Amino acid sequence: LKLTTVEEMEAATARLLETGAKVGADAWQLRVKNQTPHCKFGEQGVCCRICAMGPCRITPKAPRGICGCDVHGIVGRNYLKFTAGGAATHSDHGREICHTLYAAQPDGAYKVKDPEKLIRIAKEWGVETEGKDIYDLAHEMAETALMEYGKPFGVQRWLKRAPEHTQKLWHDAEIEPRAIDREVATSLHMTHMGCSSKPEALVRQSLRAGLADGWGGSMCGTEFSDVLFGTPKPIDTEANLGVMNADNVNIVVHGHDPSLSEMVCEYADDPEMIAYAKSMGAKGITVSGVCCTSNEVAMRRGIPMAGNFLQQENVVLTGACEAIVVDVQCIFPALGPLSKCFHTKFITTSPIAQMPDSDYIRFDVGTAAEKAKQIVKIACENFKNRKPDLVYIPDMKQKATVGYSLEALVKTLDGVTNSQVDVTGTTKPLIECITSGVIRGAVAMVGCNNPKIRPDYAHIELMKKLIANDIVVVASGCSAQAAAKAGLMDKAAKDLCGAGLKRVCELADIPPVLHMGSCVDISRMMVLVAELAKDSGLNISQLPVVGCAPEWMSEKAVSIGNYVVATGIDTFLGVDPYVAGSSEMGQWLTEGVRDWVEAAYTVETDIEKLVDKMIDRIEEKRTALGI
Ligand code: SF4
Ligand code: FE2
Structure with a gap:
């Protein structure tokens, strides 16, 4: 297995940005420069504007x-x-x-x-x-x-x-x-x-x-x-921009709600629509995805993942995207003006996420089929507007096996136990692996990308080190997509594991980084740890399991962090949640909450230190259990 490196992904992005420069497109890389340095008050969380006597900002004076x-x-x-x-x-x-x-x-x-x-x-x-x-x-x-x-x-x-x-x-x-x-x-x-x-x-x-x-x-x-x-089951797919196909009509679904993406996939697969695409000069229709709605359809249909959060503009920069169809959350308003530099149709569909420079085709449950068909048709008709000299799709993709819902995971891991009948259908085989030390523990890798951290680098490097140390990774959201793009969800990635985890991957026929879904699917991880605790007779906080969001950026991620910690799982963040300005808040989040929920946050912006701290925490928990 040859992993795709972050350097290679960055080189592909640089090439796409050249296309962008040709057509006068803006890009997040440029906007970050304009916004740097960030407002120090905002960064530390010490600015208040919740009443009109302010805004007030706290300084020593x-x-x-x-x-x-x-x-x-x-x-x-x-x-x-x-x-x-x-x-x-x-x-x-x-x-x-x-x-x-x-x-x-x-x-x-x-x-x-x-x-x-x-x-x-x-x-x-x-x-x-x-x-x-x-x-x-x-x-x-x-x-x-x-x-x-x-x-x-x-x-x-x-x-x-x-x-x-x-x-x-x-x-x-x-x-x-x-x-x-x-x-x-x-x-x-x-x-x-x-x-x-x-x-x-x-x-x-x-x-x-x-x-x-x-x-x-x-x-x-x-x-x-x-x-x-449908409840996800293991399914093969591919990830990274190379999943887009220059000969086909490319429809990219982006956002979070599978109600839209499922319907778009359904109609893009309709022989009538494929014939229509052909009548427009394309060879077929390729649907690929960005962000969590991509995870949803990848897990259930094997629809390939074009990329994660900070790659959303790249999809348009390929010049080969006929339509980027979005529902809610994590959608850059930048896609509006960017799509105008190309032939791409930027189609918004939700009253909750309306943006300038988009075609708004309101999607609702009653008219879903009709609207999905309309969207697929628009994309097909747009194929002829493509500017061939702007088309460049980086030849970069990796195989991935995804779809590890809790149900699928339990079923898959039945294969690694000495198959006593009474443990099948439970998490006991996984517990056996952990208590015997074949697997040292588990890390839930979640969250977004954030330009403050070299995109995907933290996700990928942390995962590589964890699996090399026999720590199994369950991943969701953009973190899962980073893993898939790199090749860490290819079953062949077992060769990057320590001997114990490698053996488990072989026996269960799984990759060492398991795709558990979208960000809302972190709820699956909560049920997983609940089951592990019940099946082992331990408290959740005693399990050698931690959570990590090294590149997080959204409000949703903080909400997630809070429930992961509150569930009893120590959580490691690579970006500070705007609390650096208050020693008391820092104290509450990193220590105080432990008295209530037996877990707390660690914020560590040095990625090397972050991964070592996680491994140490897992080993501490093992020592406390005497395993
Ligand atoms: Fe916030 Fe200032 Fe209003 Fe107090 S007076 S609520 S600190 S803006
Ligand atoms: Fe998400």
């Missing part, structure tokens, strides 16, 4: 805002607001999925593809399934899930999936999330002028809002996406 708020209150409020933004975003995505499920019909565009999973969740929730039509059940479950967003009493249903011990910690710390929307609203209430300015209270609510995401809205998103579109 001006230690308090006009209202008297100190730096810790300001940083703390900013942190909670940031979390609330992320929790709202993931959870609203989950809500959209519930609405899609509510609209599913046996003869409609959206169907129930995994009825077994639906029944399993219904039983878990105590909903009667006997003798019920599966679509009636789907609608009832969708409505029940939607109620989780606004129910006046009680806490999230999904919390019951956690080990008793974890549930008790949440209860005692008063961070069990109530209605999802309530936790977001409460966060915004708390951060309003004249409410909370005590770091402890702000951090507590940050964890609760995070949990409303991970053990609420995101879990709805993941679980009901599986019900609608």
